[in-house]
Amino acid sequence: MTGFETDLPAIAAVARTLRSSADVLDVDLTTSGEVGPGRLGPAVSALLAGAEADLTRARAALTALADSAAEAGATYTDADADAASRFDHGSW
Numbered sequence: 001m002t003g004f005e006t007d008l009p010a011i012a013a014v015a016r017t018l019r020s021s022a023d024v025l026d027v028d029l030t031t032s033g034e035v036g037p038g039r040l041g042p043a044v045s046a047l048l049a050g051a052e053a054d055l056t057r058a059r060a061a062l063t064a065l066a067d068s069a070a071e072a073g074a075t076y077t078d079a080d081a082d083a084a085s086r087f088d089h090g091s092w
Contacts, residue, residue, distance in 0.1 A: 006073075006076045006080075008073055008076060008077065011069055011070075011072055011073040011076070012069075012070070012073055014066075014069045015066045015067075015069035015070040015073065016066075018062050018063075018065045018066035018069060019062070019063065019066040021062050022058075022059045022062035022063045022066065025055050025058055025059045025062070026055075026059060027055065029048040029051055029052050029055075030048070031044060031045070031048070
């Protein structure tokens, strides 16, 4: 296969963007007091707890994707370095 190349800066940018996206989802969903009468308080608390769990899962997924992108970039870098070192050994 010829002409294969990897855009390492783009892979690094993807990893940074994914990690930044995960950071943006780190929000505080607690209420600052009473939200209303009767069953409204417990209903809002349940809704916020569910949203918090969803955000936690989304952050974990984005962080895992960022880690995978960073690992892919490192793997390509290692492969390039390995290939370059083989050329340095001269003809076999």
